[in-house]
Amino acid sequence: MAIRQSPSPVSPRGVTRIGHLLFGGDYSPEQWPEAVWAEDARLMRDAGVNLVSLGVFAWSKIEVAPGEFRFEWLDRVIDLLHENGVAVNLATPTASPPPWLVHRHPDILPIKADGTRLWHGSRRHYCPHSPAYREAAVRVTRALADRYAEHLALAMWHVDNEYAGHVTECFCDNAAEAFRRWLEVRYGSLAGLNDAWGAAFWSQSYGAWEEVEPPRQTPTFVNPTELLDWRRFWSESWLGCLRDQAAVLRERTPHVPITTNFMGFHGPLDYWAWGREEDVVSNDSYPDTSDPSWMIGSAMAYDLMRSLKGGRPWVLMEQASAHVNWRERNATKRPGVMRLGSYQAIARGADGVMFFQWRASRAGAEKHHSAMVPHVGTDSRTWREVSALGAELGHLDEILGSSVAADVAIVFDWENLWALGSGPMPASIELLSQVRALYAGLFERQVAVDFAHPEADLSGYRLVVVPHLYLMTDAAARRLVEYVDGGGTLLMTYFSGIVDANDHVRLGGYPAGLIELMGLRVEEFAPQVASQSTPVVTADGTRFDGTLWSDVITLAGAEPIATFAGDFYAGRPAVTRHRFGAGTAYYLGTMPDAAGVRWTMGRALDAAGIRSPNGVRSGIETVTRRSGSHAWLFVLNHTEEPVEVELEGSGLELLSQQPCDGSVRVEPTGVAIVRFEG
Ligand code: GAL
Numbered sequence: 006m007a008i009r010q011s012p013s014p015v016s017p018r019g020v021t022r023i024g025h026l027l028f029g030g031d032y033s034p035e036q037w038p039e040a041v042w043a044e045d046a047r048l049m050r051d052a053g054v055n056l057v058s059l060g061v062f063a064w065s066k067i068e069v070a071p072g073e074f075r076f077e078w079l080d081r082v083i084d085l086l087h088e089n090g091v092a093v094n095l096a097t098p099t100a101s102p103p104p105w106l107v108h109r110h111p112d113i114l115p116i117k118a119d120g121t122r123l124w125h126g127s128r129r130h131y132c133p134h135s136p137a138y139r140e141a142a143v144r145v146t147r148a149l150a151d152r153y154a155e156h157l158a159l160a161m162w163h164v165d166n167e168y169a170g171h172v173t174e175c176f177c178d179n180a181a182e183a184f185r186r187w188l189e190v191r192y193g194s195l196a197g198l199n200d201a202w203g204a205a206f207w208s209q210s211y212g213a214w215e216e217v218e219p220p221r222q223t224p225t226f227v228n229p230t231e232l233l234d235w236r237r238f239w240s241e242s243w244l245g246c247l248r249d250q251a252a253v254l255r256e257r258t259p260h261v262p263i264t265t266n267f268m269g270f271h272g273p274l275d276y277w278a279w280g281r282e283e284d285v286v287s288n289d290s291y292p293d294t295s296d297p298s299w300m301i302g303s304a305m306a307y308d309l310m311r312s313l314k315g316g317r318p319w320v321l322m323e324q325a326s327a328h329v330n331w332r333e334r335n336a337t338k339r340p341g342v343m344r345l346g347s348y349q350a351i352a353r354g355a356d357g358v359m360f361f362q363w364r365a366s367r368a369g370a371e372k373h374h375s376a377m378v379p380h381v382g383t384d385s386r387t388w389r390e391v392s393a394l395g396a397e398l399g400h401l402d403e404i405l406g407s408s409v410a411a412d413v414a415i416v417f418d419w420e421n422l423w424a425l426g427s428g429p430m431p432a433s434i435e436l437l438s439q440v441r442a443l444y445a446g447l448f449e450r451q452v453a454v455d456f457a458h459p460e461a462d463l464s465g466y467r468l469v470v471v472p473h474l475y476l477m478t479d480a481a482a483r484r485l486v487e488y489v490d491g492g493g494t495l496l497m498t499y500f501s502g503i504v505d506a507n508d509h510v511r512l513g514g515y516p517a518g519l520i521e522l523m524g525l526r527v528e529e530f531a532p533q534v535a536s537q538s539t540p541v542v543t544a545d546g547t548r549f550d551g552t553l554w555s556d557v558i559t560l561a562g563a564e565p566i567a568t569f570a571g572d573f574y575a576g577r578p579a580v581t582r583h584r585f586g587a588g589t590a591y592y593l594g595t596m597p598d599a600a601g602v603r604w605t606m607g608r609a610l611d612a613a614g615i616r617s618p619n620g621v622r623s624g625i626e627t628v629t630r631r632s633g634s635h636a637w638l639f640v641l642n643h644t645e646e647p648v649e650v651e652l653e654g655s656g657l658e659l660l661s662q663q664p665c666d667g668s669v670r671v672e673p674t675g676v677a678i679v680r681f682e683g
Pocket of ligand 1: 166167170289291323329330361371374
């Protein structure tokens with residue numbers, strides 16, 4: 006085995022010691038005869054692969070019976086990879102407990118809200134509150150760490166796989182008991198619990214902890230605070246599994262960074278909390294590229310990933326080379342689209358592009374999923390595109406460690422997402438689609454956006470957008486006041502500042518705690534049924550439609566810049582502006598159509614002094630990464646036509662190595678990366 010002489014610290018540039026943009030994928034040699042491994046290594050070299058995620062689902066091959074480990078095959082794989090210049094992102098295989106473990110401890114299996122048990126036979130079939138599972142997961146993690154701690158190939162730890170994928174919660178007795186203990190810690194007493202849960206409603210007051218049950222299948226709406234706590238509890242429950250393993254890995258290999266692969270805005274996990282527990286953020290991304298606006302959703306997820314660790318580079322851990330196999334119809338990525346999507350991640354701060362998976366499986370549930378090496382072999386479009394990308398990325402080391410500086414932040418928080426989904430509302434608001442609609446208004450102007458936690462220091466941003474911060478803590482309200490007072494521009498949308506952290510309604514008008522800041526008071530909500538919309542007329546004569554919701558607003562210092570032109574609140578404000586301290590607060594009292602988002606965002610951006618770097622050009626995405634005095638402008642052409650994009654100054658286009666002065670031409674579905682000096 007190739008043994009590390011002395012542990013070297015993680016490079017301050019980039020996310021690993023590798024020194025190049027990471028390129029590779031999930032590698033499952035356990036699915037193939039050894040004869041194939043040599044070919045894998047040769048092809049990896051040909052394609053410029055420098056990292057593979059190894060053993061993600063290999064538990065039953067690594068530990069064949071309790072405590073009986075078979076590492077010899079893994080030793081040979083890791084050595085072979087190392088000899089071929091491929092580093093290892095070694096997975097703890099705990100996302101798929103082996104049959105022997107389940108057979109001995111059936112209480113590992115998760116139970117659904119209706120009492121149905123989920124059986125062995127696919128993956129992610131475990132409840133994190135099963136003591137047998139936790140013990141076995143730590144044991145296999147420790148064994149792997151002991152075995153490979155000093156191996157030179159070990160570059161990163163990939164803990165588990167997509168926590169809270171498939172199974173987001175479990176209602177077994179172990180979980181119920183853990184929930185009770187969690188509530189005891191949170192509230193200290195039953196009186197505290199009853200108060201927080203508003204248990205006087207519908208006769209739910211508890212007299213003993215044992216009376217508390219998880220929110221199982223009930224006749225009608227479950228207590229919303231209970232549901233909110235259940236979501237909090239589950240995000241922390243899964244996090245407990247990561248913590249167990251991270252503790253073992255950090256003790257054995259303090260020099261090796263730890264990651265676990267995220268899934269964009271995945272609802273069940275508070276990734277703000279999760280991001281703090283890992284060294285490197287990584288994300289899996291499977292946009293449906295048959296949707297003409299696919300790039301907006303992925304851009305938004307990538308901006309979130311960058312934001313989770315304050316702008317630090319992250320890794321695109323999984324994407325498809327061509328098609329997935331889990332939609333009803335799986336559109337393939339058309340020529341150039343895989344490359345375009347890969348550069349989109351890099352443009353938005355990724356220091357690596359990886360795939361699920363290296364070689365397409367012959368058997369099993371994912372045999373019809375694309376891979377870097379398709380079934381048909383290397384004489385294929387997929388292989389040609391994959392290996393060409395690998396070769397290109399090998400020349401972009403200079404980008405490593407640089408990041409995107411954004412002037413705009415969108416406030417997003419899982420507690421708010423959970424609260425909005427925890428009970429019946431005046432109108433059901435899909436927070437993510439609303440965030441996306443507002444994000445789209447910034448994306449089309451090519452304005453860089455970070456995401457921010459509501460209690461974060463926002464003072465570094467010129468514009469902060471706050472979509473539906475329904476659950477607003479006192480600390481968050483204070484942050485917003487400080488931010489605007491200090492000169493910031495805020496754009497807040499309807500149904501914000503409604504409840505506290507216990508999901509109790511704040512009394513006296515909305516947005517509670519911010520009435521002075523916004524210079525208005527919402528006294529009534531007028532949700533709109535699906536067929537309804539209300540016309541809005543702006544002070545400059547623009548017209549658009551408000552949908553889903555209208556706030557009935559009473560002004561208290563703010564000026565209306567657009568008013569409703571219909572319904573019983575005709576003539577009342579729809580969009581307002583209020584100067585407060587050294588800043589300005591905008592309020593949007595409806596969900597505008599796309600034209601309305603454009604108009605409103607335009608006002609807020611102008612007020613914040615932010616201009617669109619390259620104007621509004623449909624289908625063109627531009628992002629700048631910076632480091633010190635260097636700047637790299639990424640231009641992505643999502644259209645089928647060549648485009649000429651104007652540049653401020655001259656630079657070098659890195660992919661063609663051609664100088665460009667004043668403009669750069671980008672081919673259909675093409676990419677340009679222009680480096681500017683100074
Ligand atoms: C991911 C998962 C991979 C693979 C892939 C298929 O969610 O982490 O293991 O299943 O989806 O698209």
